[in-house]
Amino acid sequence: MTDRIEIRDIPERRLIGVPHKGPYDQISAAFARLDEILDRDTLRARAGAMVALFHDSPDEVPPAELRSFAAVEMDRGTATPEGAEEVILPAGPAxxxxxxxxYTELPxxxxxxxxxxxxxxxxxxxxQPYELYHNTPDEVAADRLVTDIHLPLEP
Structure with a gap:
């Protein structure tokens, strides 16, 4: 199937998450740390979509030095839990x-x-681009995963 690309007006997103350094395909370790924080602070019910931010180009940065951020969307009324960080993604076209x-087809x-x-x-x-996950490998078979890759654009 050919993946569709469209320009959308994206609302501001507040993310709560943890940083990851290393190969992008190993970001699941950071998501596991985030899951522990959400469970510890009973925040799972308040968490929205899972999101991964990617700060570096894998064509320009060695795999061990790649920086990313494993996160969930969270409303502004929820305090940032200990051990997590807040990132605000601005509204705008993407x-x-x-x-x-x-996920192996994402590159x-x-x-x-x-x-x-x-x-x-x-x-x-x-x-920087980011991925928003509509489902996970725990929920569906790999061929049924849906991932939106967002590339913020200048207006």
Missing amino acids: AVLAHHGS AAYDRLFGEWLPGSGRRPAG
Whole structure:
């Protein structure tokens, strides 16, 4: 299936999460730490979608030095729990690639977004990309995963 790319107006997002340093495909360890914090502070019911921020280009930074952030959306009325950090993603336009399938196929989706779509779009990035997960491998088979890759754009 060809993943669809569209420009959307994205609302501000408040994230609560933990940083990860190392290969992006190992960010699950940071999500496990975040799960422990959410369970410890009984915040799971208040947590929204899972989100992963990616700060570096894997084409430019060695895998051991890659920086990312494993997070969940959280309302402003919830205090940031001990051991977690808050990140606010600003509102604005974003290119959103709706990827259907395994996480192992995400690098090809990024190649399409950055290597094909962006150069021909006439748009410029306004921040780091992030992934919003509609489901997880605990919930569905790998071929049924839905992940939105967001690329914030200049207005």
